Amino acid sequence: MESAYEGNIDLIKMQEVHWDLDTEGAELRFSDIREEHREIAEVWREKLIDALSAYSDEITDLYLEGKAVSSDLIHKTLREATITREIVPVLVGSSLKNKGVQPVLDAVINYLPSPEELPPIPAIHGKKDEEIKIPRTDKENLSALIFKIQHDREMGMLCYLRVYSGIIKSGTAVLNVNGKKRERVNRLLRMHANHHEQISELRAGDIGVAIGMKFARTGETLASEGYPVILENMEFPEPVISVAIEPKTMSDQSKLKNALDNLRREDPTFAVKENDETGQLIISGMGELHLDVLVTRVLEEYKVEANVGKPQVTYRESITKAVSHSETYQRTLAGKEHAATITLQVEPRDRGEGNYFESSLSTGKLPANFQEAVRRGIEASFPSGIVMGYPAVDVKVTLTGVVFQELTASEIAFEAASSLGYDAACRKASPVLLEPIMEVDVMCPSEQVGDVISNLSQRGGHVDSMESRPSYELVKAKAPLVNMFGYSTTLRSLTQGRGTFSMEFSHFATKTS
Numbered sequence: 001m002e003s004a005y006e007g008n009i010d011l012i013k014m015q016e017v018h019w020d021l022d023t024e025g026a027e028l029r030f031s032d033i034r035e036e037h038r039e040i041a042e043v044w045r046e047k048l049i050d051a052l053s054a055y056s057d058e059i060t061d062l063y064l065e066g067k068a069v070s071s072d073l074i075h076k077t078l079r080e081a082t083i084t085r086e087i088v089p090v091l092v093g094s095s096l097k098n099k100g101v102q103p104v105l106d107a108v109i110n111y112l113p114s115p116e117e118l119p120p121i122p123a124i125h126g127k128k129d130e131e132i133k134i135p136r137t138d139k140e141n142l143s144a145l146i147f148k149i150q151h152d153r154e155m156g157m158l159c160y161l162r163v164y165s166g167i168i169k170s171g172t173a174v175l176n177v178n179g180k181k182r183e184r185v186n187r188l189l190r191m192h193a194n195h196h197e198q199i200s201e202l203r204a205g206d207i208g209v210a211i212g213m214k215f216a217r218t219g220e221t222l223a224s225e226g227y228p229v230i231l232e233n234m235e236f237p238e239p240v241i242s243v244a245i246e247p248k249t250m251s252d253q254s255k256l257k258n259a260l261d262n263l264r265r266e267d268p269t270f271a272v273k274e275n276d277e278t279g280q281l282i283i284s285g286m287g288e289l290h291l292d293v294l295v296t297r298v299l300e301e302y303k304v305e306a307n308v309g310k311p312q313v314t315y316r317e318s319i320t321k322a323v324s325h326s327e328t329y330q331r332t333l334a335g336k337e338h339a340a341t342i343t344l345q346v347e348p349r350d351r352g353e354g355n356y357f358e359s360s361l362s363t364g365k366l367p368a369n370f371q372e373a374v375r376r377g378i379e380a381s382f383p384s385g386i387v388m389g390y391p392a393v394d395v396k397v398t399l400t401g402v403v404f405q406e407l408t409a410s411e412i413a414f415e416a417a418s419s420l421g422y423d424a425a426c427r428k429a430s431p432v433l434l435e436p437i438m439e440v441d442v443m444c445p446s447e448q449v450g451d452v453i454s455n456l457s458q459r460g461g462h463v464d465s466m467e468s469r470p471s472y473e474l475v476k477a478k479a480p481l482v483n484m485f486g487y488s489t490t491l492r493s494l495t496q497g498r499g500t501f502s503m504e505f506s507h508f509a510t511k512t513s
Helices: 035-055 057-064 071-083 101-111 250-266 288-301 368-384 411-427 446-458 487-494
Strands: 007-010 015-019 028-031 121-125 130-134 143-152 156-165 167-169 172-176 181-185 187-191 196-199 201-203 207-211 221-223 229-231 241-247 271-274 281-285 306-308 316-318 323-333 336-348 356-359 395-403 432-445 462-469 472-480 500-510
Touching: 007 035, 035 057, 035 071, 057 071, 071 101, 143 229, 143 250, 156 167, 156 201, 167 172, 221 229, 241 250, 241 288, 250 271, 250 281, 250 288, 281 288, 288 306, 323 395, 323 411, 336 368, 336 411, 356 368, 368 395, 368 411, 395 411, 432 446, 432 487, 446 462, 446 472, 446 487, 487 500
Parallel strands: 356 395
Antiparallel strands: 007 015, 015 028, 121 130, 121 229, 143 156, 143 221, 156 207, 167 201, 172 181, 172 221, 187 196, 187 207, 241 281, 241 306, 271 281, 316 432, 323 336, 336 395, 432 472, 432 500, 462 472
């Protein structure tokens, strides 16, 4: 079909559009619609006007009266309905042939809104912890979102950002609200397909690249100093698969650390930690392919010589019943006695709700700084697991009681007591091991769908739904990640190479075997 693609018929202007092959699509020409195409073009223009009449009384009146609808009115209605998200204009082109690029750019200008046409963007004021609305204009304080980070060998870390309000200028300092750090923007760039240009500022609605920031990460908000607003947070899924990686030589050790640090800043779904017992570096990601790509970048892009282990599933732990437990910590450190006695209640939360700590005590019973020490101890214990050392999830911890002696009380004692008490309470709360369950979409020929479903069942999966497509079936299923290693090879074998699949994390569930 692509080889026979000549050009487009513009149903608004009622003209044919052709692209010059000699200029590889850079130049285009318009011409009258040829006679053999005119009837079908008129039919589809009529359908376009009929569809738009649902969004414009003026078009409806003209349509019913049998009068012509102008191109300007069609453009106006398309723009209004697109901005209100009632319709989505569809354009035709071929990236392989460089055809159809200019109409897409024209449609962006004609139909998409400018920043000032959009409603104010919701944000959270960091100091007041309340939602506010920020007008999308240059006159407001700066608010910008970092949506991507990329490492460049020559320029360093490139922070791609969208400015929602205010102006950001090169050579100025901004506040990294999430990281609570002051960052300096040394340079600003506007990126093009194959080159970049240095610019002095980015205004509301602009997208560009900032160079020079040391701490920024994907999804963080930049704001004017003294204006700590946080734009809507990006939600990143938890890593579900891990491999061990270690440098082959001492000279590769710093190169590996630098590579992993860069990749971690670029990709929030990528995690790095050191095994406390073995000292091995463990990298975690969203699947086999994800880790394969990252490891390949470490070895080839960063030129690191490293040994890589086999993929391992990353499990979680949780509890299944509510338990109350009292814990006493008493030690003499540097000649001073430190003591604390607390009572904690732990209870399970619904899957996906996350961990949560709260205190039911007033500051009269336990001063705020000691309650904060208890919080620190609890939150530091969540990643350490319960029985098997996997991170704990969906656990609620409540501080319900305390014995407070002012002479021996210390933040050290309360933090230690909370950590010990949390571990003891969770061990009594019937802990369980949770495994990652994946959403699996399999596209396969109709004649092999039975074999595909049977194999998924053997892997502990269950089919949620099936959709019939011409000659193909789309099977939607859920299956434990631990049973899906090597599935691409199996699927190719079952379908003679004609089957494809995609897989993404769904949720954690109790491991049954």
